[in-house]
Amino acid sequence: MAESSTLAQTIRDIVQRHQKLPTRLLQILREVQDRLTWLSTEAINVVAEELGISPAKVRSVAEFYSFLYTAPRGSYDILFSDNITDRMLGNRELLHYLADRLGVAINGTRADGRVSVGTTSCTGMCDQGPAALVNGYALTRLTKPRLDRIVELVNAKTPLEQWPREFFEVVSNIRRADILLGRHFADGAALRAVLKRGPEAILEEMVKSGLRGQGGAGFKSAAKWQSCRNAPGEVKYVVCNADEGEPGTFKDRVLMQDYADLVFEGMTVCGRVIGARQGFVYLRGEYRYMVDALKATLQRRREAGLLGAAILGDASFEFDIDIHLGAGAYVCGEESALIESLEGKHGVPRIRPPFPTTHGYLNKPTVVNNVETFASAAKIAVEGGNWFASRGTAESKGTKLLSLSGDCERPGIYEYPFGVTVRQVLEDCGARDAQGIQMAGPAGHMISAKLFDRRICFEDLATGGSFMVFDQRRDILDGIRNFAHFFVHESCGFCTPCRVGTSLMRDLVDKVHTGHGTRADLEEMRKLGQIMRVASHCGLGQTAPNPVLDSLDQFPESYERRLRSTAFEPAFDMNAALEQARWLTGRTDPDAYLDEEILSRAMP
Amino acid sequence: MIESKLKVATCSLCGCFGCHMSLLDLDERLFDLAEKVEFDRSPLTDLKELGECDIGIIEGGIANVENVHTLLEFRARCKILIAMGACAISGGIPAMRNHYELKDCLEESYTRGIGLVDAQIPNDPEIPLLLDQVHPIHEVVKIDYFLPGCPPSADTIWTFVTQLLAGQPIALPYTQIHYD
Numbered sequence: 127m128a129e130s131s132t133l134a135q136t137i138r139d140i141v142q143r144h145q146k147l148p149t150r151l152l153q154i155l156r157e158v159q160d161r162l163t164w165l166s167t168e169a170i171n172v173v174a175e176e177l178g179i180s181p182a183k184v185r186s187v188a189e190f191y192s193f194l195y196t197a198p199r200g201s202y203d204i205l206f207s208d209n210i211t212d213r214m215l216g217n218r219e220l221l222h223y224l225a226d227r228l229g230v231a232i233n234g235t236r237a238d239g240r241v242s243v244g245t246t247s248c249t250g251m252c253d254q255g256p257a258a259l260v261n262g263y264a265l266t267r268l269t270k271p272r273l274d275r276i277v278e279l280v281n282a283k284t285p286l287e288q289w290p291r292e293f294f295e296v297v298s299n300i301r302r303a304d305i306l307l308g309r310h311f312a313d314g315a316a317l318r319a320v321l322k323r324g325p326e327a328i329l330e331e332m333v334k335s336g337l338r339g340q341g342g343a344g345f346k347s348a349a350k351w352q353s354c355r356n357a358p359g360e361v362k363y364v365v366c367n368a369d370e371g372e373p374g375t376f377k378d379r380v381l382m383q384d385y386a387d388l389v390f391e392g393m394t395v396c397g398r399v400i401g402a403r404q405g406f407v408y409l410r411g412e413y414r415y416m417v418d419a420l421k422a423t424l425q426r427r428r429e430a431g432l433l434g435a436a437i438l439g440d441a442s443f444e445f446d447i448d449i450h451l452g453a454g455a456y457v458c459g460e461e462s463a464l465i466e467s468l469e470g471k472h473g474v475p476r477i478r479p480p481f482p483t484t485h486g487y488l489n490k491p492t493v494v495n496n497v498e499t500f501a502s503a504a505k506i507a508v509e510g511g512n513w514f515a516s517r518g519t520a521e522s523k524g525t526k527l528l529s530l531s532g533d534c535e536r537p538g539i540y541e542y543p544f545g546v547t548v549r550q551v552l553e554d555c556g557a558r559d560a561q562g563i564q565m566a567g568p569a570g571h572m573i574s575a576k577l578f579d580r581r582i583c584f585e586d587l588a589t590g591g592s593f594m595v596f597d598q599r600r601d602i603l604d605g606i607r608n609f610a611h612f613f614v615h616e617s618c619g620f621c622t623p624c625r626v627g628t629s630l631m632r633d634l635v636d637k638v639h640t641g642h643g644t645r646a647d648l649e650e651m652r653k654l655g656q657i658m659r660v661a662s663h664c665g666l667g668q669t670a671p672n673p674v675l676d677s678l679d680q681f682p683e684s685y686e687r688r689l690r691s692t693a694f695e696p697a698f699d700m701n702a703a704l705e706q707a708r709w710l711t712g713r714t715d716p717d718a719y720l721d722e723e724i725l726s727r728a729m730p
Numbered sequence: 731m732i733e734s735k736l737k738v739a740t741c742s743l744c745g746c747f748g749c750h751m752s753l754l755d756l757d758e759r760l761f762d763l764a765e766k767v768e769f770d771r772s773p774l775t776d777l778k779e780l781g782e783c784d785i786g787i788i789e790g791g792i793a794n795v796e797n798v799h800t801l802l803e804f805r806a807r808c809k810i811l812i813a814m815g816a817c818a819i820s821g822g823i824p825a826m827r828n829h830y831e832l833k834d835c836l837e838e839s840y841t842r843g844i845g846l847v848d849a850q851i852p853n854d855p856e857i858p859l860l861l862d863q864v865h866p867i868h869e870v871v872k873i874d875y876f877l878p879g880c881p882p883s884a885d886t887i888w889t890f891v892t893q894l895l896a897g898q899p900i901a902l903p904y905t906q907i908h909y910d
């Protein structure tokens with residue numbers, strides 16, 4: 127009784143702090159879980175009652191996000207980042223090592239409720255892995271000695287605040303800077319420019335700059351801003367997409383950590399241009415470690431008159447920014463799913479059109495741009511469109527931040543003018559014997575050495591920034607398998623071609639990977655991939671087959687050397703599937719087995 | 731009769747025979763079909779031995795050893811193999827047992843049921859041993875065509891068979907594969 131009333135009180139306080147707004151549901155659930163370690167039915171019911179919405183609605187959100195738990199979880203929740211780059215750095219061995227030492231099953235919780243150990247999708251620390259999260263906070267450069275220390279800290283119930291700081295150190299590794307990262311930027315310069323010259327003039331600079339969305343799709347940013355500016359309505363919003371869920375990319379992390387002012391300034395300029403007074407940063411849950419610092423930066427900007435009411439003393443210039451933390455869902459990087467999530471719902475992509483520029487957050491006109499896009503926009507407001515457009519290629523102006531990881535000597539952030547060749551990048555980062563690159567992450571393209579003279583730009587190889595190098599020692603199919611599993615985990619389940627397609631594709635890749643595949647399976651992969659491409663509802667499902675389809679063309683030998691010589695091979699071990707029945711009946715007669723000889727008839 | 735007829739075999743594995751009932755629903759069209767094809771092993775002919783065939787039509791999924799044997803034989807003897815109905819394509823209703831341990835399924839039927847005498851899980855070698863899960867047939871052999879429905883209607887089967895026999899690509903009208 128006493129316990130449940132304190133639970134109710136805890137939740138009431140949290141909901142109160144969020145002004146009982148249903149749009150804050152995801153943030154509320156995050157906080158409730160921080161206090162209670164998981165979201166029990168009782169907790170869900172109280173949240174629902176306090177917000178005046180149905181428990182089913184609250185549960186649909188609680189069950190959607192990977193980082194929200196509807197079953198008991200350890201007080202220390204440790205999740206290893208399981209991207210292929212973490213695997214290259216030996217994360218699987220560390221995962222087993224830690225689970226053994228803590229006496230907990232992988233994906234399980236220890237009997238005393240102290241600790242859980244599991245895996246999660248790429249946490250964006252590919253240049254400083256193997257990485258993990260503990261209660262959502264990033265751990266980097268894990269080694270066995272570090273894990274030994276973590277075991278002691280967990281067993282001694284040491285609060286996270288008292289863990290060694292260096293475990294949580296996240297470095298920026300900026301290896302090459304160009305106009306975005308290299309040039310000094312004075313806080314407020316872009317705001318002064320937009321105040322002095324007016325929104326139209328700044329939009330004109332944006333047009334001249336040719337800036338295209340840096341999140342990957344490359345939509346012209348000026349056109350997006352213009353369309354939102356023209357959209358009818360008094361209330362409009364600016365949203366910064368800092369979800370950065372594409373495995374292998376971490377440039378938005380570096381921008382948010384080291385260049386937050388630039389990003390906030392870009393958002394504020396956008397707000398002035400389109401006529402919005404409120405902005406949101408949708409920060410991926412994996413980056414929660416920087417929330418306090420970002421809030422402090424926002425506060426400093428308010429105090430300096432660069433944010434809030436009467437910016438630069440002009441009463442008509444009002445804009446503020448709120449930080450909204452995600453909870454482990456790659457699909458929430460898709461702009462319409464992101465908006466749903468911002469509204470406190472589960473992140474299922476909307477039907478488009480209408481597009482966010484006319485019907486976005488709360489159905490109001492909204493600009494959603496990537497972190498890097500806003501940073502570039504701030505620079506353009508100050509330096510002008512022509513300055514920006516003087517770099518890059520005909521169709522891709524300016525520069526691009528690449529996140530380099532995998533087999534190279536100097537992983538980190540590289541800023542290049544668009545048009546740089548893959549070969550140049552490989553040389554600069556010290557990747558000596560690359561056999562392939564996963565460009566733009568699993569949703570992008572796998573390219574082999576034949577294509578290393580191609581250029582990084584929208585006319586040739588488009589990318590959001592992920593660049594993972596596989597050298598000659600690597601088995602390409604290990605990567606493909608990792609990506610296939612990633613998409614199964616991240617599919618939101620809304621539409622069948624993706625929900626079912628990603629699972630079927632994973633099964634086929636696993637089958638080939640374990641040496642049971644045949645030519646018929648490769649054919650099936652191609653067919654399935656084609657269906658997923660054309661029939662999926664959003665970009666996730668449409669791009670999910672890319673790694674398989676690309677590698678079938680680019681690296682056929684990594685599939686072929688694993689194929690059985692037969693034309694067809696069953697999808698499961700039939701004789702093993704009889705084991706239970708043999709045991710239950712005690713039968714050992716010949717008909718209780720399906721031997722190789724019989725089964726070979728399945729493979730003409 | 732100079733032109734030799736195509737040979738067709740059919741069987742029901744782990745299905746309810748509903749798909750075969752639907753085949754019978756072809757009614758008088760069965761006579762037209764009989765003009766073009768000759769039925770080999772099939773519940774329609776009651777022939778138990780399978781000869782060399784052009785087309786094999788399978789109802790039902792794979793639940794036991796006998797299903798495996800039959801399916802392998804069909805694959806070996808039929809040039810074209812067709813999965814007919816939801817059970818063959820996805821496991822269907824019988825695959826609902828996949829959510830439970832085989833042990834629990836058998837105990838529920840044979841040791842916990844009402845009115846059982848000398849309750850025990852049958853272990854007679856005559857009875858085909860169960861697989862731990864029910865599988866769609868394409869997980870065991872290569873399947874050339876999938877004919878959806880539970881069961882596919884006689885009209886659907888008719889469209890499919892006539893197009894196949896005419897050597898045309900299969901194109902089923904909306905009403906024959908959707909039920910909304």
Ligand SMILES: Cc1cc2nc3c(=O)[nH]c(=O)nc-3n(C[C@H](O)[C@H](O)[C@H](O)COP(=O)(O)O)c2cc1C
Nearest residue numbers: 339340341367369370371459460461495496499665
């Ligand atoms: C599955 C999926 C995930 C995405 N993830 C991100 C992301 O993490 N960050 C991002 O900026 N854009 C992401 N996008 C693209 C966004 O939908 C959108 O195009 C972008 O935020 C627009 O900003 P931009 O024009 O500045 O690039 C994703 C798209 C899809 C389909």
Ligand code: SF4
Nearest residue numbers: 618620621624664667
């Ligand atoms: S394609 Fe995948 S992620 Fe996108 S809506 Fe469909 S199921 Fe969800």
Ligand code: SF4
Nearest residue numbers: 745746748815816817
């Ligand atoms: S598909 Fe339907 S009609 Fe056909 S065997 Fe299965 S349950 Fe019976």
